[in-house]
Amino acid sequence: MRSFISFFSIAAVALSLYAGDAPRGIFCILVGDYEAPDADAILARPEIDGITFYNSWRTVEPSEGNVRWQAYDTVLAAAEKHGKRAVFSLNTGNWISNWVYDKGVKKISFTSADDYMTGKVTTRAHASPVPWDPVFLDLFSVTVKKFGARYNSRQGLAAVNITGPAPENGIEPCMPLGGRDELLEVNGYTAEKFTGAWKRMIDTFAASFPSHRLVMATHDMFGSKRFAEPSMLIHRYGFSAYPERYGISALFLTHDAWFGPENSTVKIVTSFAGKGHTGMQLIRKYKMKELPASDVAAAMEKGITLCKADWIEVFKDDVNYAPYRDVLTKFHTRLTGGK
Numbered sequence: 001m002r003s004f005i006s007f008f009s010i011a012a013v014a015l016s017l018y019a020g021d022a023p024r025g026i027f028c029i030l031v032g033d034y035e036a037p038d039a040d041a042i043l044a045r046p047e048i049d050g051i052t053f054y055n056s057w058r059t060v061e062p063s064e065g066n067v068r069w070q071a072y073d074t075v076l077a078a079a080e081k082h083g084k085r086a087v088f089s090l091n092t093g094n095w096i097s098n099w100v101y102d103k104g105v106k107k108i109s110f111t112s113a114d115d116y117m118t119g120k121v122t123t124r125a126h127a128s129p130v131p132w133d134p135v136f137l138d139l140f141s142v143t144v145k146k147f148g149a150r151y152n153s154r155q156g157l158a159a160v161n162i163t164g165p166a167p168e169n170g171i172e173p174c175m176p177l178g179g180r181d182e183l184l185e186v187n188g189y190t191a192e193k194f195t196g197a198w199k200r201m202i203d204t205f206a207a208s209f210p211s212h213r214l215v216m217a218t219h220d221m222f223g224s225k226r227f228a229e230p231s232m233l234i235h236r237y238g239f240s241a242y243p244e245r246y247g248i249s250a251l252f253l254t255h256d257a258w259f260g261p262e263n264s265t266v267k268i269v270t271s272f273a274g275k276g277h278t279g280m281q282l283i284r285k286y287k288m289k290e291l292p293a294s295d296v297a298a299a300m301e302k303g304i305t306l307c308k309a310d311w312i313e314v315f316k317d318d319v320n321y322a323p324y325r326d327v328l329t330k331f332h333t334r335l336t337g338g339k
Contacts, residue, residue, distance in 0.1 A: 025049025
Protein backbone atom coordinates (compact mmCIF):
# COMPACT_ATOMS: atom_id res chain seq x y z
CA MET A 1 0.00 0.00 0.00
CA ARG A 2 2.83 2.41 0.86
CA SER A 3 4.51 1.88 -2.52
CA PHE A 4 1.13 2.31 -4.23
CA ILE A 5 0.57 5.68 -2.52
CA SER A 6 4.16 6.77 -3.19
CA PHE A 7 3.78 5.99 -6.87
CA PHE A 8 0.71 8.19 -7.21
CA SER A 9 2.26 10.96 -5.11
CA ILE A 10 5.30 11.06 -7.40
CA ALA A 11 3.06 10.91 -10.46
CA ALA A 12 0.97 13.82 -9.20
CA VAL A 13 4.06 15.97 -8.63
CA ALA A 14 5.44 15.07 -12.04
CA LEU A 15 2.14 15.93 -13.72
CA SER A 16 1.91 19.29 -11.93
CA LEU A 17 5.33 20.23 -13.32
CA TYR A 18 4.77 18.73 -16.73
CA ALA A 19 3.32 21.78 -18.46
CA GLY A 20 5.44 24.38 -16.72
CA ASP A 21 4.16 27.54 -15.10
CA ALA A 22 1.18 29.35 -16.59
CA PRO A 23 1.90 32.49 -18.63
CA ARG A 24 1.97 35.55 -16.39
CA GLY A 25 2.17 39.27 -16.97
CA ILE A 26 1.74 41.45 -20.04
CA PHE A 27 1.99 39.69 -23.39
CA CYS A 28 2.34 41.67 -26.61
CA ILE A 29 0.29 40.41 -29.56
CA LEU A 30 2.21 40.01 -32.80
CA VAL A 31 0.50 38.85 -35.99
CA GLY A 32 2.01 37.21 -39.05
CA ASP A 33 5.42 36.92 -40.64
CA TYR A 34 5.74 40.69 -40.97
CA GLU A 35 5.52 41.34 -37.21
CA ALA A 36 7.57 38.38 -35.96
CA PRO A 37 10.91 40.29 -36.26
CA ASP A 38 9.58 42.88 -33.78
CA ALA A 39 9.65 40.32 -30.96
CA ASP A 40 13.29 40.92 -30.00
CA ALA A 41 12.98 44.66 -29.38
CA ILE A 42 9.62 44.33 -27.62
CA LEU A 43 10.82 41.57 -25.29
CA ALA A 44 13.81 43.69 -24.29
CA ARG A 45 11.37 45.95 -22.44
CA PRO A 46 11.07 45.05 -18.74
CA GLU A 47 7.28 45.53 -18.58
CA ILE A 48 6.64 42.99 -21.36
CA ASP A 49 6.64 39.39 -20.16
CA GLY A 50 6.00 37.54 -23.39
CA ILE A 51 4.61 37.42 -26.91
CA THR A 52 1.31 35.99 -28.07
CA PHE A 53 1.99 35.16 -31.68
CA TYR A 54 -0.72 34.59 -34.26
CA ASN A 55 -0.03 33.21 -37.69
CA SER A 56 -2.37 31.82 -40.31
CA TRP A 57 -2.59 28.27 -41.57
CA ARG A 58 -2.50 29.82 -45.05
CA THR A 59 0.91 31.38 -44.37
CA VAL A 60 2.31 28.33 -42.61
CA GLU A 61 1.13 25.83 -45.22
CA PRO A 62 0.49 27.62 -48.54
CA SER A 63 0.31 24.26 -50.30
CA GLU A 64 -0.30 20.83 -48.85
CA GLY A 65 2.75 19.53 -47.01
CA ASN A 66 4.78 22.70 -47.65
CA VAL A 67 5.09 23.99 -44.08
CA ARG A 68 6.99 27.14 -43.12
CA TRP A 69 7.65 27.69 -39.43
CA GLN A 70 10.24 30.49 -39.69
CA ALA A 71 8.10 33.19 -38.06
CA TYR A 72 7.40 30.99 -35.03
CA ASP A 73 11.12 30.19 -34.85
CA THR A 74 11.92 33.92 -34.80
CA VAL A 75 9.49 34.71 -31.99
CA LEU A 76 10.52 31.75 -29.86
CA ALA A 77 14.23 32.48 -30.28
CA ALA A 78 13.62 36.05 -29.09
CA ALA A 79 11.63 34.83 -26.07
CA GLU A 80 14.34 32.38 -25.05
CA LYS A 81 17.07 35.00 -25.59
CA HIS A 82 15.38 37.34 -23.10
CA GLY A 83 14.32 34.64 -20.64
CA LYS A 84 10.67 35.28 -21.46
CA ARG A 85 7.90 33.22 -23.00
CA ALA A 86 5.57 32.84 -25.95
CA VAL A 87 2.00 31.72 -26.52
CA PHE A 88 1.50 30.33 -30.02
CA SER A 89 -1.63 30.34 -32.15
CA LEU A 90 -2.12 28.73 -35.56
CA ASN A 91 -5.31 30.28 -36.88
CA THR A 92 -7.81 28.94 -39.38
CA GLY A 93 -11.12 30.70 -40.11
CA ASN A 94 -10.58 33.25 -42.88
CA TRP A 95 -6.89 32.40 -43.15
CA ILE A 96 -6.92 29.15 -45.10
CA SER A 97 -5.40 28.37 -48.47
CA ASN A 98 -7.51 27.30 -51.43
CA TRP A 99 -5.86 23.88 -51.44
CA VAL A 100 -7.94 23.02 -48.37
CA TYR A 101 -11.17 23.82 -50.18
CA ASP A 102 -9.92 21.95 -53.22
CA LYS A 103 -10.08 18.85 -51.04
CA GLY A 104 -13.83 19.27 -50.77
CA VAL A 105 -14.12 21.24 -47.53
CA LYS A 106 -17.42 23.13 -47.32
CA LYS A 107 -17.26 26.91 -46.99
CA ILE A 108 -19.41 29.49 -45.16
CA SER A 109 -19.36 33.07 -46.55
CA PHE A 110 -20.71 36.19 -44.81
CA THR A 111 -19.80 39.77 -43.84
CA SER A 112 -19.35 41.52 -40.50
CA ALA A 113 -18.52 45.03 -39.28
CA ASP A 114 -16.72 46.47 -36.22
CA ASP A 115 -14.28 49.24 -35.25
CA TYR A 116 -11.93 47.33 -32.96
CA MET A 117 -8.79 47.23 -35.11
CA THR A 118 -9.06 50.38 -37.22
CA GLY A 119 -10.85 52.87 -34.96
CA LYS A 120 -13.69 53.23 -37.49
CA VAL A 121 -16.41 50.82 -38.52
CA THR A 122 -15.03 48.49 -41.16
CA THR A 123 -17.00 45.90 -43.08
CA ARG A 124 -15.16 42.70 -43.91
CA ALA A 125 -15.99 39.69 -46.04
CA HIS A 126 -15.38 36.26 -44.49
CA ALA A 127 -15.00 32.80 -45.94
CA SER A 128 -14.37 29.97 -43.49
CA PRO A 129 -14.74 26.18 -43.37
CA VAL A 130 -17.84 24.66 -41.86
CA PRO A 131 -16.44 23.93 -38.37
CA TRP A 132 -17.46 20.27 -38.20
CA ASP A 133 -16.48 19.38 -41.75
CA PRO A 134 -14.61 16.07 -41.28
CA VAL A 135 -12.18 16.69 -44.15
CA PHE A 136 -11.23 20.08 -42.70
CA LEU A 137 -10.68 18.58 -39.25
CA ASP A 138 -8.58 15.75 -40.70
CA LEU A 139 -6.37 18.12 -42.71
CA PHE A 140 -5.88 20.61 -39.92
CA SER A 141 -5.08 17.84 -37.44
CA VAL A 142 -2.19 16.71 -39.64
CA THR A 143 -0.67 20.20 -39.53
CA VAL A 144 -1.23 20.54 -35.77
CA LYS A 145 0.71 17.33 -35.21
CA LYS A 146 3.63 18.79 -37.20
CA PHE A 147 3.31 22.00 -35.17
CA GLY A 148 3.67 20.03 -31.94
CA ALA A 149 6.52 17.91 -33.26
CA ARG A 150 8.52 21.09 -33.91
CA TYR A 151 7.84 23.02 -30.69
CA ASN A 152 6.72 20.67 -27.91
CA SER A 153 10.27 20.37 -26.52
CA ARG A 154 10.89 24.13 -26.33
CA GLN A 155 10.86 25.62 -22.83
CA GLY A 156 10.28 29.14 -24.10
CA LEU A 157 6.82 28.11 -25.24
CA ALA A 158 4.43 28.79 -22.37
CA ALA A 159 1.20 27.62 -23.97
CA VAL A 160 -0.56 26.96 -27.25
CA ASN A 161 -4.01 28.16 -28.29
CA ILE A 162 -6.48 25.50 -29.33
CA THR A 163 -7.78 26.57 -32.73
CA GLY A 164 -9.71 25.24 -35.68
CA PRO A 165 -13.50 24.85 -35.80
CA ALA A 166 -14.68 28.48 -35.88
CA PRO A 167 -15.47 31.03 -38.57
CA GLU A 168 -13.65 34.38 -38.83
CA ASN A 169 -10.57 34.00 -36.59
CA GLY A 170 -10.65 30.24 -36.06
CA ILE A 171 -10.07 30.59 -32.34
CA GLU A 172 -13.31 31.59 -30.56
CA PRO A 173 -15.93 28.82 -30.17
CA CYS A 174 -18.84 30.72 -31.67
CA MET A 175 -20.53 31.33 -35.03
CA PRO A 176 -21.72 34.95 -35.23
CA LEU A 177 -21.91 34.81 -39.05
CA GLY A 178 -22.72 38.50 -39.30
CA GLY A 179 -25.97 37.88 -37.42
CA ARG A 180 -27.37 35.67 -40.20
CA ASP A 181 -29.27 32.95 -38.36
CA GLU A 182 -30.23 31.20 -41.59
CA LEU A 183 -26.59 30.26 -42.20
CA LEU A 184 -26.65 28.07 -39.09
CA GLU A 185 -29.61 26.10 -40.40
CA VAL A 186 -28.42 25.91 -44.00
CA ASN A 187 -25.06 24.48 -42.89
CA GLY A 188 -26.59 21.94 -40.51
CA TYR A 189 -25.52 23.45 -37.19
CA THR A 190 -26.18 21.47 -34.04
CA ALA A 191 -24.56 22.01 -30.66
CA GLU A 192 -23.44 18.38 -30.74
CA LYS A 193 -21.60 18.79 -34.05
CA PHE A 194 -20.00 22.06 -32.97
CA THR A 195 -18.83 20.94 -29.54
CA GLY A 196 -17.73 17.58 -30.96
CA ALA A 197 -15.43 19.35 -33.42
CA TRP A 198 -13.87 21.40 -30.62
CA LYS A 199 -13.45 18.39 -28.35
CA ARG A 200 -11.59 16.66 -31.17
CA MET A 201 -9.24 19.63 -31.55
CA ILE A 202 -8.67 19.82 -27.78
CA ASP A 203 -7.55 16.19 -27.91
CA THR A 204 -5.40 16.81 -31.00
CA PHE A 205 -3.58 19.77 -29.46
CA ALA A 206 -3.17 17.93 -26.15
CA ALA A 207 -1.58 14.95 -27.88
CA SER A 208 0.59 17.16 -30.11
CA PHE A 209 1.84 19.36 -27.25
CA PRO A 210 2.02 16.94 -24.28
CA SER A 211 4.53 19.11 -22.43
CA HIS A 212 2.63 22.39 -22.61
CA ARG A 213 -0.39 24.20 -21.33
CA LEU A 214 -3.45 24.52 -23.52
CA VAL A 215 -5.54 27.67 -23.92
CA MET A 216 -9.13 27.59 -25.15
CA ALA A 217 -10.96 30.83 -25.96
CA THR A 218 -14.61 31.43 -25.14
CA HIS A 219 -17.61 33.14 -26.67
CA ASP A 220 -21.37 32.66 -27.01
CA MET A 221 -22.58 34.33 -30.22
CA PHE A 222 -24.42 32.12 -32.74
CA GLY A 223 -26.05 34.13 -35.49
CA SER A 224 -27.95 36.94 -33.80
CA LYS A 225 -28.41 35.09 -30.52
CA ARG A 226 -26.30 34.16 -27.52
CA PHE A 227 -25.97 30.59 -26.27
CA ALA A 228 -23.51 29.90 -23.46
CA GLU A 229 -23.95 26.13 -23.39
CA PRO A 230 -21.55 25.21 -26.24
CA SER A 231 -18.64 27.03 -24.59
CA MET A 232 -19.58 25.65 -21.20
CA LEU A 233 -19.62 22.08 -22.55
CA ILE A 234 -16.29 22.57 -24.32
CA HIS A 235 -14.62 23.96 -21.21
CA ARG A 236 -16.02 21.26 -18.94
CA TYR A 237 -14.61 18.66 -21.28
CA GLY A 238 -11.20 20.36 -21.38
CA PHE A 239 -10.91 20.71 -17.62
CA SER A 240 -12.07 17.12 -17.11
CA ALA A 241 -9.76 15.58 -19.71
CA TYR A 242 -6.65 17.73 -19.04
CA PRO A 243 -7.03 19.24 -15.55
CA GLU A 244 -3.34 20.07 -15.14
CA ARG A 245 -2.93 21.75 -18.51
CA TYR A 246 -6.23 23.24 -19.64
CA GLY A 247 -7.16 26.89 -19.24
CA ILE A 248 -9.35 29.52 -20.85
CA SER A 249 -8.98 32.89 -22.49
CA ALA A 250 -11.30 35.69 -23.55
CA LEU A 251 -10.48 38.01 -26.43
CA PHE A 252 -12.91 40.78 -25.52
CA LEU A 253 -11.53 42.52 -22.42
CA THR A 254 -12.65 46.14 -22.35
CA HIS A 255 -13.28 49.10 -20.08
CA ASP A 256 -16.76 49.49 -21.63
CA ALA A 257 -19.68 49.26 -19.24
CA TRP A 258 -21.12 46.12 -20.84
CA PHE A 259 -18.12 44.09 -19.63
CA GLY A 260 -19.33 43.18 -16.17
CA PRO A 261 -20.50 40.27 -14.02
CA GLU A 262 -24.01 40.21 -15.54
CA ASN A 263 -22.88 39.96 -19.17
CA SER A 264 -23.62 36.50 -20.54
CA THR A 265 -20.23 36.07 -22.21
CA VAL A 266 -18.32 37.35 -19.20
CA LYS A 267 -20.26 34.92 -17.02
CA ILE A 268 -18.71 32.02 -18.93
CA VAL A 269 -15.25 33.30 -18.02
CA THR A 270 -16.04 34.02 -14.38
CA SER A 271 -17.68 30.62 -13.91
CA PHE A 272 -14.22 29.09 -14.46
CA ALA A 273 -12.19 31.90 -12.85
CA GLY A 274 -9.41 30.53 -10.69
CA LYS A 275 -9.61 27.10 -12.31
CA GLY A 276 -6.62 26.31 -14.47
CA HIS A 277 -5.05 29.39 -16.05
CA THR A 278 -6.80 32.43 -17.52
CA GLY A 279 -5.68 34.83 -20.22
CA MET A 280 -7.49 38.02 -21.21
CA GLN A 281 -6.98 39.99 -24.42
CA LEU A 282 -7.90 43.62 -24.96
CA ILE A 283 -10.77 43.72 -27.43
CA ARG A 284 -9.39 46.61 -29.45
CA LYS A 285 -6.37 48.68 -30.36
CA TYR A 286 -6.98 51.51 -27.90
CA LYS A 287 -4.52 53.79 -29.67
CA MET A 288 -6.66 53.86 -32.82
CA LYS A 289 -9.21 56.05 -31.04
CA GLU A 290 -6.61 57.73 -28.82
CA LEU A 291 -8.47 56.52 -25.76
CA PRO A 292 -6.91 57.64 -22.46
CA ALA A 293 -4.57 55.44 -20.47
CA SER A 294 -7.20 55.36 -17.74
CA ASP A 295 -9.46 53.32 -20.06
CA VAL A 296 -6.70 50.77 -20.65
CA ALA A 297 -6.13 50.59 -16.89
CA ALA A 298 -9.85 50.14 -16.24
CA ALA A 299 -10.00 47.23 -18.69
CA MET A 300 -6.98 45.52 -17.14
CA GLU A 301 -8.41 45.99 -13.66
CA LYS A 302 -11.54 44.12 -14.73
CA GLY A 303 -9.37 41.37 -16.18
CA ILE A 304 -7.62 40.84 -12.86
CA THR A 305 -10.37 41.43 -10.31
CA LEU A 306 -13.35 39.99 -12.18
CA CYS A 307 -11.79 37.28 -14.34
CA LYS A 308 -8.70 36.37 -12.26
CA ALA A 309 -6.39 36.83 -15.25
CA ASP A 310 -2.90 35.36 -15.12
CA TRP A 311 -1.82 37.28 -18.20
CA ILE A 312 -3.23 40.09 -20.35
CA GLU A 313 -2.60 40.37 -24.08
CA VAL A 314 -2.15 43.80 -25.67
CA PHE A 315 -1.82 44.67 -29.35
CA LYS A 316 1.55 45.90 -30.55
CA ASP A 317 0.20 49.36 -31.44
CA ASP A 318 -0.80 49.88 -27.80
CA VAL A 319 2.40 48.36 -26.41
CA ASN A 320 4.38 50.90 -28.47
CA TYR A 321 2.14 53.87 -27.59
CA ALA A 322 4.06 55.96 -25.06
CA PRO A 323 1.00 57.23 -23.09
CA TYR A 324 0.14 53.62 -22.14
CA ARG A 325 3.59 52.57 -20.95
CA ASP A 326 3.06 53.42 -17.28
CA VAL A 327 -0.17 51.40 -17.27
CA LEU A 328 1.63 48.41 -18.77
CA THR A 329 4.35 48.69 -16.13
CA LYS A 330 1.81 48.90 -13.32
CA PHE A 331 -0.11 45.83 -14.44
CA HIS A 332 3.05 43.89 -15.25
CA THR A 333 3.91 44.32 -11.56
CA ARG A 334 0.40 43.34 -10.48
CA LEU A 335 0.39 40.18 -12.57
CA THR A 336 3.92 39.00 -11.85
CA GLY A 337 4.37 40.18 -8.28
CA GLY A 338 7.17 42.41 -9.47
CA LYS A 339 9.30 39.57 -10.84
